[in-house]
Amino acid sequence: MSYQEKKTGISMFMGVLILIAYCIYAFGQVRSGAADFNDLKFFSATMMIFIGIGIAAMIVIQVLFHIALSVSVAVKEKCGDDKKIGKAIEANMVEDEMDKLIELKSGKIGFALIGAGFIAGLITLLFNCPPAVMLNILYLSFGVGSLAGGAMSIYYYRKGV
Amino acid sequence: MAKKIKITNNIRRLRFFSDEMTQQQLAEKAGISRQTVMAVEAGKYSPSLELAFLIADAFGVPIGEVFAYEKGEDL
Numbered sequence: 001m002s003y004q005e006k007k008t009g010i011s012m013f014m015g016v017l018i019l020i021a022y023c024i025y026a027f028g029q030v031r032s033g034a035a036d037f038n039d040l041k042f043f044s045a046t047m048m049i050f051i052g053i054g055i056a057a058m059i060v061i062q063v064l065f066h067i068a069l070s071v072s073v074a075v076k077e078k079c080g081d082d083k084k085i086g087k088a089i090e091a092n093m094v095e096d097e098m099d100k101l102i103e104l105k106s107g108k109i110g111f112a113l114i115g116a117g118f119i120a121g122l123i124t125l126l127f128n129c130p131p132a133v134m135l136n137i138l139y140l141s142f143g144v145g146s147l148a149g150g151a152m153s154i155y156y157y158r159k160g161v
Numbered sequence: 162m163a164k165k166i167k168i169t170n171n172i173r174r175l176r177f178f179s180d181e182m183t184q185q186q187l188a189e190k191a192g193i194s195r196q197t198v199m200a201v202e203a204g205k206y207s208p209s210l211e212l213a214f215l216i217a218d219a220f221g222v223p224i225g226e227v228f229a230y231e232k233g234e235d236l
Contacts, residue, residue: 002196091185096193098206157196160205 003092004099005157007065012150014061018054019143022046026136038130047139102156110149117141167231172202175220175227190219 001009026046029035035042073088118141121134176182184202188195192215200206201216208216217224 002194004194004196091189091195094188094192094194096197097209097212098197098200099194160200160203 002157003069004095004102005154006069007062008150008153008157010061010065011058012147012154014054014057015143015147015150018050018057019140019147021053022050022139022143025050037132040131040135043132043135047135098161101161102153105156105161106149106152109152110145113145113148114141117145167204168207169204169229169231170201171227171229172198172216175222179220187216187219191215 026035026043029042029046030037069092070085070089073092074085077085077088117137120141121137124133124137125131172187176184176187184198185195188198191198191212193212197206197208197212198216201208201212213224213228217227220227
């Protein structure tokens with residue numbers, strides 16, 4: 001598994017965790033009666049908190065991932081030469097035109113899903129569903145869109161572009 | 162009508178004749194990732210002209226010696 005695949009896999013894993021945590025927390029609060037389903041303020045605050053948690057968790061995970069990568073490269077190289085290890089790490093992290101093409105193609109799929117989520121949200125409003133439904137569909141479609149984008153990236157890395 | 166073309170390459174053979182150069186060494190020489198070298202070598206990714214030149218330059222041969230194309234059916 002290449003560096004890019006591992007990085008994408010970790011981001012996807014974090015995305016799933018954040019999405020599950022949001023669903024458990026937000027809908028748990030509604031179910032327990034601590035929050036009202038029509039309380040848009042509650043949902044917007046919860047979403048913003050989880051977006052913040054997601055960004056912070058992603059930064060921490062990426063830092064830990066790079067540390068783990070450096071250690072594994074150092075173990076593989078079996079030498080204490082910092083320059084050699086640094087060069088090997090750099091070689092692992094190179095981002096070239098194929099990476100950019102894959103990012104572009106998988107990003108398109110992610111955006112398509114986000115767009116579909118937005119349309120689905122608008123349709124729920126047409127059917128007189130509470131605005132919180134639309135808000136949640138939008139939020140979840142962002143999560144699902146980024147997950148689908150990640151999954152497509154891994155698919156393209158495996159099968160070719 | 163546009164023709165579908167299949168790009169083939171001699172990267173494996175050229176690596177063999179370059180003292181069994183590893184994919185990682187080729188990637189470092191061309192300034193790309195090993196993943197891309199693997200994909201190009203396996204025919205899973207058709208490189209841009211720029212990248213094709215970089216790979217040919219890493220072997221020190223003209224681009225035509227690394228890549229070739231076969232004309233296929235009409236698209």
